[in-house]
Amino acid sequence: MAEAMTLNRFILSTEHRHPGATGEFSALLSHIALAAKVIQREVSHAGLVDVLGATGAVNVQGEEVKKLDVFAHEAMIRMFQYPGLLCTMASEEEKDIIPIPEGFPLGKYILNFDPLDGSSNIDANVNIGTIFSVHRRRSQSGPGTPEDCMQPGTEQVCAGYVLYGTSTMLVFTTGDGVHGFTLDPSVGEFLLSHQDIRIPKRGSIYSTNEGNYHLWPDGTRRYIDRLKTIDKAKNLPYKARYIGSLVADFHRTLLYGGIFLYPADSKSPKGKLRLLYEAAPLAMICERAGGAASTGSERILEIQPEGLHQRVPLIIGSADDVAEAERYIQGKE
Numbered sequence: 001m002a003e004a005m006t007l008n009r010f011i012l013s014t015e016h017r018h019p020g021a022t023g024e025f026s027a028l029l030s031h032i033a034l035a036a037k038v039i040q041r042e043v044s045h046a047g048l049v050d051v052l053g054a055t056g057a058v059n060v061q062g063e064e065v066k067k068l069d070v071f072a073h074e075a076m077i078r079m080f081q082y083p084g085l086l087c088t089m090a091s092e093e094e095k096d097i098i099p100i101p102e103g104f105p106l107g108k109y110i111l112n113f114d115p116l117d118g119s120s121n122i123d124a125n126v127n128i129g130t131i132f133s134v135h136r137r138r139s140q141s142g143p144g145t146p147e148d149c150m151q152p153g154t155e156q157v158c159a160g161y162v163l164y165g166t167s168t169m170l171v172f173t174t175g176d177g178v179h180g181f182t183l184d185p186s187v188g189e190f191l192l193s194h195q196d197i198r199i200p201k202r203g204s205i206y207s208t209n210e211g212n213y214h215l216w217p218d219g220t221r222r223y224i225d226r227l228k229t230i231d232k233a234k235n236l237p238y239k240a241r242y243i244g245s246l247v248a249d250f251h252r253t254l255l256y257g258g259i260f261l262y263p264a265d266s267k268s269p270k271g272k273l274r275l276l277y278e279a280a281p282l283a284m285i286c287e288r289a290g291g292a293a294s295t296g297s298e299r300i301l302e303i304q305p306e307g308l309h310q311r312v313p314l315i316i317g318s319a320d321d322v323a324e325a326e327r328y329i330q331g332k333e
């Protein structure tokens with residue numbers, strides 16, 4: 001059996017492809033992997049040590065905060081406040097950007113992250129995930145600024161997620177392919193398990209919360225209706241799969257193909273999902289794997305963010321499926 005490729009060996013082996021790589025970027029990825037292991041340890045025995053249940057606090061999204069949310073948020077901050085890799089960071093759990101403490105070195109990157117997405121599923125032991133997005137700072141010096149965090153997705157230097165499920169996987173791209181690593185808890189290493197992931201050009205699964213059907217605009221409803229018609233020649237109907245945990249629904253879409261939609265509706269006209277630390281990183285991964293990601297009318301990666309917690313509609317998955325959804329949503333079909 002070929003020797004296992006650890007995440008650190010993989011990062012170092014690809015470092016030469018980034019001219020001027022100073023090792024800081026490699027260190028940043030290694031720190032994300034370490035944070036993932038720390039969070040995974042807590043997630044894996046959440047049901048045993050009464051970590052489940054709410055803290056009673058409410059986060060900036062107005063959502064009840066589960067203890068694991070707080071733990072993951074704090075684990076990410078602790079991991080990055082001191083090593084001098086970042087000049088600031090932004091989290092779903094914090095209204096404003098999170099500064100690097102006075103007296104600690106500032107780095108040239110920023111990190112946007114959703115520490116534990118899908119947290120409403122924690123008590124049901126459904127897969128949950130961490131999503132992260134890395135940019136180079138734009139400001140010249142000193143503490144990072146909100147503008148450093150609010151860059152278009154096309155400027156990301158790295159995007160990825162951690163999926164805490166039957167096994168713990170770290171999937172990321174630095175622009176040169178999408179690669180998946182599976183945690184071997186016996187040695188505490190992420191081992192390369194999915195090199196150069198490619199999403200099928202068209203799939204046969206759609207994933208959306210159909211409970212919102214009557215809130216959707218006409219084009220969205222007609223698109224989903226089409227996927228449910230019976231037409232063997234067109235490989236219809238598609239299968240419906242919805243976990244309600246973004247990282248899990250996206251990971252399945254990335255591996256199997258098809259489409260995930262959290263479209264705009266009359267209740268959430270700007271959509272529900274967050275641009276900076278949900279839609280944009282997943283969009284970079286999907287495009288680098290050969291797929292597409294859209295609001296239904298524009299490419300996710302080209303949106304200029306106007307707020308740290310800006311919401312966007314998200315239509316993401318196989319290129320042909322996303323293109324077809326866009327035609328229906330735009331009334332062209």
Ligand code: P6P
Binds near residue numbers: 118119209246247272
């Ligand atoms: P709904 C989980 O709360 C989350 O933020 C995403 O992980 C998921 O895709 C979405 O919300 C589910 O939303 O409205 O279907 O429950």
